[in-house]
Amino acid sequence: MKKRLLVSLCYLIAGVAAEVRAQSVPKIGFEKYTLPNGLEVILHEDHSTPIVTVNTWYKVGSGDEKPGRTGFAHLFEHVMFMGSQNVGVGVFDKELEAAGGDNNGSTTEDRTNYYENIPSNALPLALWLDADRMGFLLPTMDLAKLDLQRDVVKNERRQSVDNVPYGRADEVILAALYPKTHPYSWSVIGSMTDLSAASLDDVKSFFRTYYAPNNATLTIAGDFDPASTKALVRQYFGDIPRGPALPARPTVAPIVLARDTFIVLEDRVQLPRAFYTWPTVKLFDKDDAALDVLAAVLASDKNSRLYKKLIYEMQVAQSVRASQQSARLASKFEIDVTPKPGQSLMDIDKVVQAEIQRLTSEGITERELARVKNSYKASFINRLASVQGKADILNSYNYMAGTPDYVQQDALRYDRVTRADVQRVARQYLGKPKVVLTVVPEGKTEMMLKANGGVR
Amino acid sequence: MATATTTDAQKTFDRSKIPTLGPPSKVSLPPIVTRQLSNGLKLMIVEQHEIPVADFILVVGGGGTMDPSSKGGLANLTATMLTEGTTSRTSLQIADQIAYLGVSLAAGSSWDASTLSLHAPTAQLDSALALFAEVALKPAFPQEEFERIRKNRLTDLIQLKDRPTAIASQAYASILYGSEHPYGHSLIGNEGSVNAISVADLKAYYRSNFLPNNATLIIVGDVKPAQIERKINAIFGSWQRGSVTPFTFGAAPKAEATTVYLIDKPGAAQSSFRIGSIGVPRSTKDYFALNVLNTILGGSFTSRLNQNLRETRGYTYGARSAFDMRRSAGPFTASAEIVTAKTDSGLIEFFKELNAIRDTVPAVELNKAKRYLQLGLPGEFETSQQIASQLVPVALYGLPLDYYNNYVQRIDAIGQADVQRVARQYIDPKSLAIVIVGDRKSIEAGLRAVNAGPLSIRDFTGRPISQ
Numbered sequence: 041m042k043k044r045l046l047v048s049l050c051y052l053i054a055g056v057a058a059e060v061r062a063q064s065v066p067k068i069g070f071e072k073y074t075l076p077n078g079l080e081v082i083l084h085e086d087h088s089t090p091i092v093t094v095n096t097w098y099k100v101g102s103g104d105e106k107p108g109r110t111g112f113a114h115l116f117e118h119v120m121f122m123g124s125q126n127v128g129v130g131v132f133d134k135e136l137e138a139a140g141g142d143n144n145g146s147t148t149e150d151r152t153n154y155y156e157n158i159p160s161n162a163l164p165l166a167l168w169l170d171a172d173r174m175g176f177l178l179p180t181m182d183l184a185k186l187d188l189q190r191d192v193v194k195n196e197r198r199q200s201v202d203n204v205p206y207g208r209a210d211e212v213i214l215a216a217l218y219p220k221t222h223p224y225s226w227s228v229i230g231s232m233t234d235l236s237a238a239s240l241d242d243v244k245s246f247f248r249t250y251y252a253p254n255n256a257t258l259t260i261a262g263d264f265d266p267a268s269t270k271a272l273v274r275q276y277f278g279d280i281p282r283g284p285a286l287p288a289r290p291t292v293a294p295i296v297l298a299r300d301t302f303i304v305l306e307d308r309v310q311l312p313r314a315f316y317t318w319p320t321v322k323l324f325d326k327d328d329a330a331l332d333v334l335a336a337v338l339a340s341d342k343n344s345r346l347y348k349k350l351i352y353e354m355q356v357a358q359s360v361r362a363s364q365q366s367a368r369l370a371s372k373f374e375i376d377v378t379p380k381p382g383q384s385l386m387d388i389d390k391v392v393q394a395e396i397q398r399l400t401s402e403g404i405t406e407r408e409l410a411r412v413k414n415s416y417k418a419s420f421i422n423r424l425a426s427v428q429g430k431a432d433i434l435n436s437y438n439y440m441a442g443t444p445d446y447v448q449q450d451a452l453r454y455d456r457v458t459r460a461d462v463q464r465v466a467r468q469y470l471g472k473p474k475v476v477l478t479v480v481p482e483g484k485t486e487m488m489l490k491a492n493g494g495v496r
Numbered sequence: 497m498a499t500a501t502t503t504d505a506q507k508t509f510d511r512s513k514i515p516t517l518g519p520p521s522k523v524s525l526p527p528i529v530t531r532q533l534s535n536g537l538k539l540m541i542v543e544q545h546e547i548p549v550a551d552f553i554l555v556v557g558g559g560g561t562m563d564p565s566s567k568g569g570l571a572n573l574t575a576t577m578l579t580e581g582t583t584s585r586t587s588l589q590i591a592d593q594i595a596y597l598g599v600s601l602a603a604g605s606s607w608d609a610s611t612l613s614l615h616a617p618t619a620q621l622d623s624a625l626a627l628f629a630e631v632a633l634k635p636a637f638p639q640e641e642f643e644r645i646r647k648n649r650l651t652d653l654i655q656l657k658d659r660p661t662a663i664a665s666q667a668y669a670s671i672l673y674g675s676e677h678p679y680g681h682s683l684i685g686n687e688g689s690v691n692a693i694s695v696a697d698l699k700a701y702y703r704s705n706f707l708p709n710n711a712t713l714i715i716v717g718d719v720k721p722a723q724i725e726r727k728i729n730a731i732f733g734s735w736q737r738g739s740v741t742p743f744t745f746g747a748a749p750k751a752e753a754t755t756v757y758l759i760d761k762p763g764a765a766q767s768s769f770r771i772g773s774i775g776v777p778r779s780t781k782d783y784f785a786l787n788v789l790n791t792i793l794g795g796s797f798t799s800r801l802n803q804n805l806r807e808t809r810g811y812t813y814g815a816r817s818a819f820d821m822r823r824s825a826g827p828f829t830a831s832a833e834i835v836t837a838k839t840d841s842g843l844i845e846f847f848k849e850l851n852a853i854r855d856t857v858p859a860v861e862l863n864k865a866k867r868y869l870q871l872g873l874p875g876e877f878e879t880s881q882q883i884a885s886q887l888v889p890v891a892l893y894g895l896p897l898d899y900y901n902n903y904v905q906r907i908d909a910i911g912q913a914d915v916q917r918v919a920r921q922y923i924d925p926k927s928l929a930i931v932i933v934g935d936r937k938s939i940e941a942g943l944r945a946v947n948a949g950p951l952s953i954r955d956f957t958g959r960p961i962s963q
Contacts, residue, residue: 066547130807138867139517139871140872140873141869159871159872161518164517168511188810195766195811198765198835268723275509310658311651343592381651405837411595415595417617422615440631
């Protein structure tokens, strides 16, 4: 007891010395213009390292797919590396690597991105490669190329979903949370059946619909000369024809669940894991930042509510995570918890519910809010460390917020969150019905989480 | 429509021609300032003023290699416990301070070192450094926190059984090196060793390794050398030097004839492949030749293994190879996750590539690999975090300070004959351990038919089990 007291005293002194000094998020300078064919171009100069990144966003993701053709936007991302009219199969990667660069792409429910990180002198090469597949992909596209990448993507699915513990949880949750027609009701990677069903005609019509300059933004960040770069962009991209009018973008009604849904999924796992998912508001909605803060207050560092209770103090759980997963049309708030061997999820659930209840009725402390805000502030600064990070930020804000120039306003969203906001969103969203999935070891369905006392 | 536009475009320029590139920028890496405190602590400082952050990595010699054979995981648990309580702060208080300051502070361990890393906005530098030093110099190793961490680790070990990739990597190490050699163990230990470790062991490990004359502090970011040296001297200057126990390695086990080790993972959608042999230490004179060799074989996206197994055949999402170089010879490993139905075909293709790399490589392929390594170097030195981690091997293996400045020349000097020589010397298809974790009932017959070597059925830890 004496030792504890001494510790607290030292801590008070250290606490005073550790007053956090204010530091604002720097602006990212940029220039934005649009070519006559509709291609948006964003330039950001940074000459500190002789490298440059080219980051192209196409405004198409799995949310634009049709039921029965899921996984298509991502499969298509792979097809985009399979050569185009002037770039032979394999040339894209070989030429970039020979120039000291690397490249990749990624797909979400909302967008697809492609990037090349290269030494400054290789910028014309990257622009040539990107332009050729934007303008001239179809003349050399055939079933053999599609089939090959279909196999690769099926292996990507095996490696990230089927052969991974708890890997199939996400698609089960999406299907339960959203109605079948909702563009977020299937996973980005898609199902094996749908991947098999994709035809060459699907590829061609998908390309003609979405892979047009008027549905893309090209961001170049790093060590380049703006005048000659603009000339190169005009030369390579300027005469690519504008695509047809884009199909109407999906709009969705907010998700309201009538009651809690309990689901069980058997998997080859040693320990069960419960996933709680609530439907929430979309990215940049007025409650979105407060939900992010709520997630951090519930489960981030050792002092977060659920971590401290379940893992640190009671030691009944092995892991707990919480997140507000924000997207353009709708978001979900998720908590997942894995019990230690021999611990019951029904018991742990009572603690989870009680902690949420306590937070809802008593709110959070100034210290909790300060910890989360300071960590967010630091992460905003860290995202500016690399040109790749900056290019992605510019493209992301351009699409999601309507302007590349949004980093400071985004940081302000978190500055403005109050304790009352966090308490209110906890009550407003986590008080409503949810989807509860338990992944259990094969044959152990009795481990699943069911309605438990005070729960709806 | 596309054709018409191509014709228009060709009036002004020829799209079919790959652009000619100007000369690449000369690689100039930031100068490293070195200092040494009177207690022997070495400092390596690089200034970088792009954004207001700084990175610190304290590199302490030792690491998992020093784990006694019955106490695998000791170095790792000691590092983990640094942030679990000091003589003046509890575990929760440390975590609170890290989040409140908005910094990252993490301890870790490798085979050759323990590391403590700090990433901090410069506005919080003084408070963050005070916490960093306290965690490094005054850990308390509280018993109750250790019991919590131990329980956590034991559960981690149970959960590893769910991950075929983790099973394959661990079994591969134990099959290659055996249980006598440190590299045959897991850095995080096993159930028996974790249960055998006590707080007294952690304290003893800390006392004999965490010494200023066994450590380097790497500092990169928005700092001034003179000023930061004064700060470091004020907080690390009183750290007491001591005698460092040199570690001697036993002989590595003798290589055996190529054998296939099969570990059953019923229902696995893919087979996890780990193929290779004991490789080289970091001090090898063949470092640069091996780097070029591996880039061609499996060290880049366009490498032979990835092109063949992924881009030509679609058997996998990715195939690769690596020489893991440590103080003593670490493993050479070729690896991939192969779809169950193509397990036997995958093995045949692996063998094709491991044999073919011993023949001479075409000049065009050699040059592509060399340029990839040379021209990609500046991209590895962009952020303060990247620069700091690039300096870890310099500190740990005593590389010259101009190591990266000479890197391009050293790669330049590698020719076709060098690649062929090291391929023949270090990759012997007649003496490989082939570990495959997968659905035994689907893949065993096919593997036997390939007949790459005798087939041995093993358990999750790599030990033989009755067939």
